[in-house]
Amino acid sequence: MKYLIFLLFIFSQSVYAQCPPADSGCVPVGEWQFSIALGAGVITNPLNDGDNIPLVIVPNFSYYGEKVFVDNNALGFTFYERDALSFSAVSQINRENSFFQRWHPNNIFVNSLSNSIGSEAQLDEVIDAIDGSGGNDAEIIEVELGQVQERKWALDAGLQINWFFFQHSHFQVKLLHNINNVYNGLNAQLALEQPFTFTAIPNNLLTLTVGANWQSKEQVDYYYGIDEQDKVAEELYYQGKASLSPYLKFINQYAFNENWSLKLTLQREWLDSSLTNSPLVHDDVIDTFFVGVEYAL
Template sequence: MKYFFFLLPIYLLLVSPHSKASCEESNEQCIEVGRWDFAVALGAGVITNPVRGGDNVPLVVLPYISYYGDKFFVDNTSLGYTFVEQSKYDVSLVAQLNTERAYFERFHPSNILVSNSFTNESNTPSNPVTNPHPDTGTDSDQPDDATGGDNDKQSPDVITIDDISKRDWALDGGILAHWYFEEYGKLSILWLHDVTGTYKGHNGRIDYSFNVPLSLSNLARLKFKIGAEYKDQKLVDYYYGISSIDTESERHLYNGKAVINPFVSIAFNYRLNDDWQIKFSAKQTWLDSGITDSPLIDKKYTSNIFIGGLYEF
């Protein structure tokens, strides 16, 4: 089933009509070039945390910052340079914060500047430590209660976020490509490498997003997205593996494995006036077994939901 989510966008690429990225007035995929955009969303929401002992992240105030020039762009925690730009597709070099550490530290920038890929309708796109997971770790089967809820956080049979060594932040760099279909659909492929040497691995994403035409003039926008994330073994092992540095218990030792995590998301905006919009967004990601088999994980998915008002400056 997980490969279905990975291959579906490619199928849509083959069967969709000819792509079109020309900026007609009615085209919802187009943005104004050469202008800084600032906005803030006020409301209520949450990012669920799959790491045992980690807190869910409340979403109350979400700032958005973006700029798109002829080639250079900024989109919250992402920087990019577009070096190929055609009517049907574009290709950019990008650099962005890796969001994995957000589960291990409450005030990571990605918990404030939440990725526009699932909370906005943007058209884009400490002390360092050595790798705490040498190859000395071994896979181990989890006990039945190793994936329990909050009641077993105090049990000596489980390991939590408070028991492990620090997971450091990382900066990823790579290539982002978009293909445009008419004025409603977009296929995106992203491939990134850890340029800071934190986990020394790769990750990527493929997704297909499309706007649903609504009979509410231009006041309302509804967008769906379906896709999959790839995280290689080095990334998973660094953040979710358990080594002898984390615990003296051999039964908890775990080597991470490469994963493909499918996801779906929805975003709805309704414009009230020139400054304010009503905003709703939600995303669900299903975690592959290479992550969920870790004794550090007690959920098989992560969720993000937000509802509130968006003010544009």
Template sequence: MKYLRLLAILLPLSIPSMAEELQQVSPGDWQISVALGYGTLENPRAKTEDITTYVLPSWYYYGDRFYVENFTLGYSLYENDWLSVDLQGQLNDDGIFFEYDGVGKLLLADILGFTPIRVPVARPGQVIEPPPAVERKISYMAGLSATWYTPAFDLTTGVFHDVTGVHNGYEWQLSFRKALGWSWGALGLEAGGIYKNADLVDYYYNVRPEEFGRPIRLKPLEAATNWYVKAVLNVPITDSLTFVTTLKHTQLGKSIRDSVLIDADDYFAGFVGVSYSF
């Protein structure tokens, strides 16, 4: 399960494509790839280990209107040479930080550095159970996405709401993309921001009274905007083999950085290796 959660972060970076393929696809196009190399995902949560992988599969399929890009599902509502509008579903990445490292292994008391004098004193023969583990579920988001195509860059925006009933929050995403191609390979660049509303932020990054092991009143967290930059470099070796390097850096929003569950202002995800396409 750890590996599957890492895929949700790394897979959007990993599909090998030439520059012209980054701009457009044709109905019926599909590809399955397996990359061998080194991938890592930093976890901004306090006292959690980063996760690494050496094998990274990826896949896509584009029909007349329906398409699949790894864990992203989409349906094209409208498309012309300069604009496309899609119904789209995608995993929410916040939940991955709480799932992949093993639910039940991290106690909030350890995060906060509680000392023994702050917990109840046990009477002889009494056993005091530790505070519950910090548990959050992964959610799946769905909504409308639109992309405006220009000669200089592609502008994509979308609003996605939790359709799994985990937190009932929403995200607003905005990104700029640029594809550069040469005779020897292709480079994809992307920069953008993701606004996460208060319901989403509070669910994932606020603590629960029961997680303290003692009564406490907590203030709800406010909305936050994460900013990121991403790069994907593909260098074909043969018709089936491609050298791929990917990197994504995310700057966390203020209310997320202020959470007691978080001890980092940002995090990296990346992979370098050789991909074989079927």
């Protein structure tokens, strides 16, 4: 299967004092929720000469009122809600610039905690064995970050649909448009999230998410395209096309008590060829890995 991430369901950051881990849909209304995770992990950077993003201290905050909600880098307003279906207007920081700049909000408030369990090379060998393909011996022409013009932060806004069904299954769709005139295009995110609990381990919650990120040609071209504004030879110019990247995410959280829990997160996103064909991009996957403890205030 090919990937995506970003994304996204809204993956529930449970506060066990009020929401037991067996209920992934439990979100206290009208209260701020804060937590901080301490551990070891990384988000791999697919760009040439791009530094991987270490995950050591990961803060998280959210607020869900009757209509307004805040979830880390996202702000929303729910204008229609019936039973298990809701429609919201939402605005959030676009994640793509986080691979170009270390101190980006998406690298601090990490919505999806992934890298390989072993080394990156070991994980690539496993994936190659599954895919039945080996390395590529063809000559690769690369463009590094220092050779291209700065890519700016982008702010997106649009529609979010949440549908809860069949024992807390959660399907989410977002359709967003850039609103601060950075790339002036669209992107969409969809995800299906399913939590699992086990009677033998009553304080454990396992969540599996499959999803995909779609980017319009305008967004791909702005972040991964190469043109006359960049400091490279003309033969390296690249014009981006629309992309669809699937992902798979696994989160296991075991609660010691109402405040402390042990968390393991694994995610792999498979990048579309319209991204990996760019001379800026070195890897065809983005991995996220994190293991540590989380304290909910």
